[in-house]
Amino acid sequence: MSPIRLSDLAYTIDSVLEENFGGKAMWVLAETSDIKNYPDRQYCFLGLVEREGNQTVAKLDAVIWRKNYPILRAFEAATGVAFARNIQLLMLVSVTYSPIYGMRLEIHQIDHAYTMGNIERERQAVLDTLVREHSQYVWLDQGQYITSNQMLDRPAVWQRIALITAPNSDGWRDFRQELANNPWGYQFVIDEYLTQVQGQGADKAICTQLEQIAGRATPYDAVVIVRGGGSQLDFGAFDTLRMGVAVASFPYPILAGIGHDRNISITDMMCHQSVKTPTKAAVFLIEHNRIFEENCLQLAYRVAEASRVAMQNAREEVDILTDRFRYGTQTYLRNRHVELAEKATTVRHLDPINVLRRGYALLSRNGQILTSADAFRPGDDVQARFADGTVQLIVTDAE
Structure with a gap:
């Protein structure tokens, strides 16, 4: 067989692909990998893979050119998920080929609804596993997930706090500043457990800190987990089975302020109390203590008022008894005076x-x-x- 030139082979491939795929677009289901995004130039190179278990069964290069680049922002705005690797996507693609750069899939559209549905299915699978395999900590009651951590009693006053957060993060700063600047001057003792709170392996890092807290002899009033703002994908650590079990079964009340406005994570559903942001987590602690103080002030006022009323009633009763005693004494003395007068008269009459x-x-x-x-x-x-x-x-x- 006579050899052919590489360019001839490349053009032959180009001709075949053009004949079969030219001008055609199709919906493809694949997982993202190896993303190289260039926002300033407005194009993105990535890999698309299909896996069966741990085995990769297909892999193709893909690209989003400038004309279609707005679909990335639209995807993130609609789903709250950062465009990153390991996301299962449903995409409208066309096949392109260059004798120099090879074959790529050009991505034209991304189905937002599929991604949201897939994320929700994965999250629901975790919730089902929690109820099925960890029923001593998580159970359903009239459609609501109830956990052992939610059933823990709250202390009258939050004082000693274990704080899990990233070092020098916005969440750490907002939480500490809000507590320190509370208008009533409440003092909190805070032990910091600084760790990674987002990204790959964050759930394991957080659970390690929870294990350290539970193993200490310090009786904490609460554990607070906070992080600053970020994309929805950054919350992946809070939707894992490991985090769900750790939070639901934890022996101290857990307060989650992980900086989200859109969806509720599994950690939010399992913890004792969930708020939107680190600042609101601090406000929750402060307001709880303020309610306790107001109740104490009200009780003190009620005790003082009850004492005042009791003293007034006692004083009035003493006055009444004094009047009765005075009247009774006067009547008694008057009667005795009359008797003495009568006896004196009798004595005078009997005087020899x-x-x-x-x-x-x-x-x-x-x-x-x-x-x-x-x-x-x-x-x-x-x-x-x-x-x-x-x-x-x-x-x-x-x-």
């Missing part, structure tokens, strides 16, 4: 002087009062006392 004044005499002998005629003997020397004086008598006869 008064009796003598009515014409009677009091006879006595040798100082002894004589009340019977038999007591007299002739010759006795008797004293007769009258009202106005005493007379000495001698008894001459006694019958």
Whole structure:
């Protein structure tokens, strides 16, 4: 067989591809890999692969040229997912070939709905696994996911906090500043567990920090996981089965403020309390403590008011009892005074002087009062006392 020139082979391939694929576009399902994006030049080179398990069964190069480059922004805006590797996409592509650069697929459109549906299917599969294989920590109740971490009691006051975040990140800064600048001057003790919170392996890194927190003797009031803003793909670490199990079963209340506005992650669904941002996580802690203080102030006011009312009632009761006692005493003394007056009158009436004044005499002998005629003997020397004086008598006869 006579050899042919490489250019002849290339043009033959070009002719065959043009005949079969020229001017045609088709929808292709593939996974992204090896992305080289050039936003300033507005084109993107990438690889498209198909896998069966861990085996790659097909791989082709692809490109998004300037005329179609806006589809990347449209994709990210519609899905909240950063255009990156390992994303399953449904794309409208055409086959292009260059004798110099080889064959590529030119991407014209990306089906946003497919990507969103695929992400949701993967997330639902994780949730189903949590309920099925970890039912001691996660269960469904009237369509709501309930976890052991959600059932933990909240302390009256949040004081000692374990903070999981990336070092010197916006999330770390926002959370610390909001706590430090709270208008009521509340003080918090914060132990930092700094680690990667997004990207490949972030879920494992976060779970390692959770294991360290659980293994310490420090009784934390809460664990706070925060991160700054970012694309939806950066939240992949918070949608894994590993994170779901770790958060749902954790022995301290977990507060998640992972900076998202669009979707709710599995971590949000499993944790004790979920808020949108690191700042709102700090606000949640502050407001909880403020409610406790207000309740204490209200109780103090109620105690003071109850004491004031009790003292007023007691004072009024004492006044009433005092009036009753005064009235009773006065009545008693008045009655006793009347009785004494009556007795004094009786005593005055019975006074021997008064009796003598009515014409009677009091006879006595040798100082002894004589009340019977038999007591007299002739010759006795008797004293007769009258009202106005005493007379000495001698008894001459006694019958």
